[in-house]
Amino acid sequence: MKIGRLSVIGLGPGDPSQLTAEASAVLAEANAVYGYGPYLARVSPRRGQQRLASNNREEGSRARAALQHAETGLHVALVSGGDPGVFAMAAAVCEEIERGPEIWRSVDVAIIPGITAMLAVAARAGAPLGHDFCAISLSDNLKPWTSIERRLAAAAFGGFVIAIYNPVSRARPHQLRAAFGILRRTLPGTTPVLFGRAIGRCEESLVVSTLSSADAISADMATLVIVGSEHTRVIERPERPPLVYTPRAFPGGMR
Amino acid sequence: MKIGRLSVIGLGPGDPSQLTAEASAVLAEANAVYGYGPYLARVSPRRGQQRLASNNREEGSRARAALQHAETGLHVALVSGGDPGVFAMAAAVCEEIERGPEIWRSVDVAIIPGITAMLAVAARAGAPLGHDFCAISLSDNLKPWTSIERRLAAAAFGGFVIAIYNPVSRARPHQLRAAFGILRRTLPGTTPVLFGRAIGRCEESLVVSTLSSADAISADMATLVIVGSEHTRVIERPERPPLVYTPRAFPGGMR
Numbered sequence: 001m002k003i004g005r006l007s008v009i010g011l012g013p014g015d016p017s018q019l020t021a022e023a024s025a026v027l028a029e030a031n032a033v034y035g036y037g038p039y040l041a042r043v044s045p046r047r048g049q050q051r052l053a054s055n056n057r058e059e060g061s062r063a064r065a066a067l068q069h070a071e072t073g074l075h076v077a078l079v080s081g082g083d084p085g086v087f088a089m090a091a092a093v094c095e096e097i098e099r100g101p102e103i104w105r106s107v108d109v110a111i112i113p114g115i116t117a118m119l120a121v122a123a124r125a126g127a128p129l130g131h132d133f134c135a136i137s138l139s140d141n142l143k144p145w146t147s148i149e150r151r152l153a154a155a156a157f158g159g160f161v162i163a164i165y166n167p168v169s170r171a172r173p174h175q176l177r178a179a180f181g182i183l184r185r186t187l188p189g190t191t192p193v194l195f196g197r198a199i200g201r202c203e204e205s206l207v208v209s210t211l212s213s214a215d216a217i218s219a220d221m222a223t224l225v226i227v228g229s230e231h232t233r234v235i236e237r238p239e240r241p242p243l244v245y246t247p248r249a250f251p252g253g254m255r
Numbered sequence: 256m257k258i259g260r261l262s263v264i265g266l267g268p269g270d271p272s273q274l275t276a277e278a279s280a281v282l283a284e285a286n287a288v289y290g291y292g293p294y295l296a297r298v299s300p301r302r303g304q305q306r307l308a309s310n311n312r313e314e315g316s317r318a319r320a321a322l323q324h325a326e327t328g329l330h331v332a333l334v335s336g337g338d339p340g341v342f343a344m345a346a347a348v349c350e351e352i353e354r355g356p357e358i359w360r361s362v363d364v365a366i367i368p369g370i371t372a373m374l375a376v377a378a379r380a381g382a383p384l385g386h387d388f389c390a391i392s393l394s395d396n397l398k399p400w401t402s403i404e405r406r407l408a409a410a411a412f413g414g415f416v417i418a419i420y421n422p423v424s425r426a427r428p429h430q431l432r433a434a435f436g437i438l439r440r441t442l443p444g445t446t447p448v449l450f451g452r453a454i455g456r457c458e459e460s461l462v463v464s465t466l467s468s469a470d471a472i473s474a475d476m477a478t479l480v481i482v483g484s485e486h487t488r489v490i491e492r493p494e495r496p497p498l499v500y501t502p503r504a505f506p507g508g509m510r
Binding site for chain 1 (some may be wrong): 272339345348349353361370378385387399400402410510
């Protein structure tokens with residue numbers, strides 16, 4: 001019996017030009033495409049290719065449905081925003097393979113990387129991730145808030161630039177404010193803070209603030225927040241938006 | 256006077272199929288392309304397009320040359336491996352703009368994101384970056400080793416998966432061993448460790464080890480190392496390489 005293939009594909013931040021050639025080619029080959037509705041809507045329909053949209057909250061059941069479909073010997077694509085490996089579908093697929101039927105371990109699983117939101121926002125701003133950095137999801141659906149607090153504190157203590165994914169949701173509007181509060185204990189108020197919203201889509205916006213004046217209300221579910229380190233700098237430019245970057249070298253020079 | 260444009264372009268991990276469509280289009284438009292020799296060699300030559308190769312160690316002078324060239328009104332591309340914002344050329348360009356002549360603040364600087372090494376290695380392995388993670392460069396050319404030690408300890412304490420860039424070089428073969436030593440103080444010996452070498456190129460290799468048995472000698476200058484968290488798991492598969500992933504949820508379930 002022929003065992004199928006499951007390709008978990010990163011669509012990047014939104015604009016089709018930010019897909020890799022590999023992602024486009026694999027999408028074109030698939031017999032069926034699974035995904036959260038708005039992500040699936042970014043994929044051009046193809047004759048003979050099945051399309052199966054699901055809700056955002058249903059990562060586990062979507063992964064299972066895609067694995068069951070691949071088990072029949074077909075090539076199934078599962079699309080993800082950004083990069084599938086960063087707070088997205090690749091981990092959900094692995095979880096289901098581990099707890100699912102033995103046959104799912106025979107499916108040819110390929111993860112196709114994409115441009116994750118922090119890279120897109122950083123590129124628009126300059127180079128805020130130019131030095132050591134970390135990525136933290138504020139969603140506490142899947143982990144306790146105390147562990148998020150501990151990670152924020154460790155990241156600020158360690159001097160990492162911090163990319164914050166899932167900064168707010170309807171169910172938890174207050175967490176980003178709490179996160180800023182934790183970071184203010186360690187980082188100077190002048191630390192640059194970026195709010196990148198829908199970067200790579202036509203409605204994109206980028207707001208540059210500081211930790212002392214950053215207001216959590218500037219973020220919504222489509223926002224990626226980057227909090228600089230004490231070394232992150234802002235270059236003002238006369239006719240252009242400022243450039244925000246974190247130098248490669250420590251001040252004082254190690255060169 | 257017409258002011259030019261500088262596009263800092265991420266070429267991704269190596270294979271041309273991992274370029275975004277945007278990166279390919281911008282490369283095709285440029286009047287001149289600057290880059291470290293082996294990266295420049297990945298770009299197909301085009302009629303009428305100047306090509307200017309330089310050495311790896313010369314980020315600053317390469318960035319200055321590209322800015323001076325753009326200042327003349329042309330569209331200059333500067334290519335970078337992976338993503339230009341992650342331990343690469345975008346920060347070098349910002350540094351030179353900040354300390355350079357005023358006119359460089361008028362150049363139209365565009366950073367074009369790419370697939371950075373940790374995303375490519377993670378995709379090949381499964382989803383090791385599926386939960387909170389950080390990226391640390393072990394190069395101490397530009398920062399003191401004590402700050403690297405402090406960051407490694409903070410990352411392990413915080414429970415982050417750790418992507419290690421520039422794990423070794425000819426000048427500092429012992430640092431990765433020292434880094435593993437620091438991490439062993441906090442993380443269990445069973446923590447998965449990945450050595451991804453030249454991922455996305457024909458000679459690629461991926462080695463899955465554990466923190467207790469990981470040997471720094473497995474890494475060279477083309478290697479990206481990922482050290483899991485205590486929650487990172489390995490799924491053995493009968494006829495395929497294992498899948499390594501970090502679950503989205505904490506064990507015990509927060510769902």
